Amino acid sequence: MADEYTLLFPDGTRYGPIDRATLESWSTEGRIPDGALVWPDGAPDWLRIEEVLSPARADATSSPAPVDDGPPPEDDAGTQPHTPDELRGGAPRRAGLSSHGRALLLVGGGAILVVVLLAGLISLLRPALAKRSRIADIEKHAIADRRVGDARLGFVVDLPPGWVALREDNPYVVTRGARLAVSYPALDAFGEAQSRPDPDIMGDLDRQIDLLLQERVPSQPSLREDGRADVQLGRGRGRLVRTHWEDGLDSFRGATAVWVDGYEYYWLEAWAPASAGEEFDRAFVELVGAIAPSGNLAARVEEAAERLSVEVPELPREALRLLIGERMSKGEALEDVPVDALRAVSRGLEGLSAAEAREMGEIYGQIWEPVPDLQRRRLAQVLALVKADRPVPAAEVRALREVVKAGVVALPPEQRERLQELSGRAVERSLVLR
Helix, strand or coil: CCCCEEEECCCCCEEEEECHHHHHHHHHHCCCCCCCEEEECCCCCEEEHHHHHCHHHHHCCCCCCCECCCCCCCCCCCCCEECHHHHCCCCCCCCCCCHHHHHHHHHHHHHHHHHHHHHHHHHHHHHHHHHHHHHHHHHCCECCCCEEEECCCCEEEECCCCCEEECCCCCCCCCCCCCEEEEEHHHCEEEEEEEEECHHHCCCHHHHHHHHHHHHCCCCCCCEEEEEEEEECCCCEEEEEEEEEEECCEEEEEEEEEEEECCEEEEEEEEEEHHHHHHHHHHHHHHHHCEEECCHHHHHHHHHHHHHCCCCCCCCHHHHHHHHHHHHHCCCCCCCHHHHHHHHHHHHHHHCCHHHHHHHHHHHHHHHCCCCHHHHHHHHHHHHHHHCCCCCCHHHHHHHHHHHHHHHHHCCHHHHHHHHHHHHHHHHHHHHHC
C-alpha cells in the first residue's frame, strides 16, 4: 500500500503529497470532486479516486489498471501540487520534489556554481593576464643580446636580469637621438641613453642635470626632483637624480644617471608607473652599475693634453682639457689651442677678483720683463687682436706664443704653479661668461 498520494483535480490543480488517512478524510468530507485522479507514490499511472479508496484496492496486491489521463506528476509541471493546508484555506506550498527533479536541481545548481566560480577566477586573473600580455608585447621588440654598446655608442652595458634592450623600431621609446632603448617589462619600465658634447660645463655633472631637468619642464610641467646622489658605474662614477611627475590621472617616477667621457656627456634616463616603487629604484641602480664607459674620448683628450702641455705651460692640465674638448666637439683642429689659451685667459680676467687679477698681472710682468720694449709693444697689439677675435698673421701669433712659453718656463716653480691656478680659473670663467 502506498504511503503518500498526489491529487489531480479536473481543473488541473494538483495537491500533495498527502498520507492515506488524509486522503480518506478529505474524501469523506467531500473535498475531493468527482473525476479527481490520484497518484500513489511508486505507481506507474494515475488512478481514479474510487479505485484507490475501494476496500478491494486497499487489500489488493496486484497492480491497478492504468488510466490514460496524462503523465505522472512532475516537479516542474505548469501547476504545482498543493498541500492539505491549502485545502483548508492556508497558504500554498510547493509539492515535494521527485528524485528526477532533485537530480536536475543539483545539476543546474552545480552548473551555476561552476559559472560563478569561473567568473570570479577570471576577474581575479584579468590583471595578471593583462600584465602577461603587456610583457609579451614588449619582449617582441627586444633584441636577444645581453651585452649592448660599442665604441660608437661610447659605452658597453651587460644588461642585469629583468632588463632588455629594444630594437630601434620599438613603439615604446621613440625619442629622436636616443643611443640606446631599454625596458624592464615586469615593471612596465622604459629607458633611453643619450649624449652630447658640452665642454663648457667643465665636468660639472650637476650642471648637466640642471640642464636636462630644465629641458623636460615644457613637456612635463609637474616634474619634481626627489634628490641627488653619487652613483657607481661599472667603470667610473656618475651622478644620479630621482624625479616624479603626473601625466593626466597617471603618476610616474623617474631616474637619470649622468657621466662624462672626455668632452661628451652621457645620461641614462628611465621611468615607470609610480606603483613600481622601490623595486624600480633598485633595478635602475643595477642597470647603471652595469655600464662601462669606453673612455675613448677621454683617452684622446688626455693624449692631446699631454702633447700640448709643453706648448701651453701657463695652463693647468684640466683647463687645457676643456679647450681641447671644445675644439674636438666642433670637429676643429687642435693646432689653434695655444691661441685659444691666450684668448680664454685674457677674457677670463674679468671673472677674477681684483686681487687675483693684480697678482696675475704681476706674474706676467715678470714674463714680459726680458722682452725688448719695441717687441713688447708689438706683441701687446697682437694679443689685443687675438682677444678680439681679429685676424692675425700666423707668424705674429707664433712669436707671441714663444715669448709667453719661454717666460712661463723661466718662472720659479711656485710662481708657475700659481700662474697655472689663476689661468685655469680665468679659462673656466671665460667659458661660463661666453
